[in-house]
Amino acid sequence: MKTLDQLPDGLDPKLCDILDRLASVFVALSHRIARNGIDENLGGAAGLNTDGDAQKALDVIADEAFMGALVNTQVRHYASEEQDSVVTLNEGGAFALAIDPLDGSSNIDTNVSIGTIFGIFPAKDDPKASFLRAGRDLLASGYAIFGPQCALLLTVGDGVLKFVLDPQTGRFVSLGVIASIPPNSVEYAINSSNYRHWDDPIRAYVDDRVAGSEGPTRIDFNMRWIASLVAETHRILTRGGIFLYPGDARPGYEHGRLRYVYECAPIAFLIEQAGGSATDGQEAILDRVPDALHARTPFVFGSKNKVARVATYHDLPHEETSALFGKRGFFRV
Template sequence: MSTSFDGLGLAADLADVMNRLAGAGAQLSWLIGRHGITQDLAASAGTNAGGDGQKALDLIADDMFRAALTGSAVRFYASEEQDEILDLGPGGLALAIDPLDGSSNIDVDVSIGTIFSIFPAASSAEASFLRPGSEQIAAGYIIYGPQTALIVTFCAGVQHWVLDPETGAWARIADIRPLPPETSEYAINASNYRHWPAPIRAFVDDMVAGAEGPRARNFNMRWIASLVAETHRILMRGGVFLYPADARRGYEHGRLRHVYECAPIALIVTQLGGGATDGADPILSALPAALHARTPFVFGTNAKVARVAAYHDLPGDETSALFNTRGLFRS
């Protein structure tokens, strides 16, 4: 494929890393399109460091991206599928990656993706990643759907690239526009309602109440169970995504990974004027406690993200199911 990121004013080492990521993404897109023809990409393949079940495609994708980046400026390679950080050799960059996000959707042909984050390498492997997300120099994702697209920010807007199936090259199209200030869509897995903390239940209660509730308007709920697909929808038409902590064992700190998933998505969204928090505090200023640490995650249209945070500040009686008493949110 062509070296799409050359000539964009990026440092040569960063442009090379991006070309390698894009090349591996194009190969992975082709392989995903052949699922079931030559191999079962959804076959069980063990458990990763965080305790999540792995599919064959999780490991294939990890191998592909690691091989593509070997010999590049990436010194430290941190993958959701690896227990430890890998040292790929001399270089000045550190790359965190979720090689295959949403692998539970492989069999049902729903959009899946790759999420990546790039930092300047620090003096040690751990220090390169256990730092505020605001120190990222680039972040993005590749979404494998009806159209394979690459969304990336270099901290100056958000670029949108599309894989041309005829040539195998990436074509840059119009940059992603800022998120709309208002939206009528929200995304959350409502089956976990009984486990949520009171502020999240209150926020959703008010959305479900629609025109008859304190928000005095109707809303639509979406849930795809693929972070990349949820993010892409929000970038295209606005909305808010919530994956809160809840009362279930193993979900006390949320379920999504801070380093591999939340920090890069947060950088992209905030570049578009949106917000990204753990429900109350900004994700980009938080310090992950460990490489595979999880965090609650709320992101999307800034007004909605701020409203979720405001629900956490309400008195206890204001977060009860009696949504009509929440006069603060009658707007």
């Protein structure tokens, strides 16, 4: 019995099989996360990954579960945030899967929503070349979010589909194509503790939102920050707004901290399919080509008009972005 039903008609059966196997792992992880602390400590330290980030036990468990589920499928190459290099799972397979097996793992023990992010490319003979390419080459992408409700958001290039896990049957039920991202949200998400490290355009953008109705926008805003990319994405797909993770002046943060291959490209594909926009602050993320498997990039996404506004701040003369908000009178939206 399939775990994931009601995929679009005409979708390649080999791709459908991969998506269904991923869904079966989502179900298993959802059950396991719900029992965290009863059977095991999923938030326990498990060393460092290839990029020097701390791993939790569930990071490793999830990575191994996905690799095991994709043996004897059409996934030829497997690139994971938890692996040093590309793993070839099935010689001759037609697809290459990029995956962040467990996004937001620092939140495991706080009971905040966490998830899995994935993107599927057509495979090339060269394992690395299968992933070092523009995000526009993606055939499908999505994420599973493990929270009060386990949901799967998926695109195969024609809108964004939403599925919800029915805990009684262990199957994902289709809720159809979601609505476009709302344009008029007054929410923005950024880690403001890094304010002193940001470039002037990002500071200016945030200053104007903090100023609210007393600043050039004449609008009061609410700030959000969950530190879980899937949770931030889920909120924006549901009610609009904008997410910003810029590069900054700290060593190792010049290009932000989010990975292009496993996180940004798959999320950007979803966001564009939902009528939003995703950039590095100025240029479309999906047009970029990463130079390394674990390459990082600044990431700004959300309602199209909000993301375009950030790019405009980068076009301002230096004296305007470094000045107090009261001297910028050019924005009213």
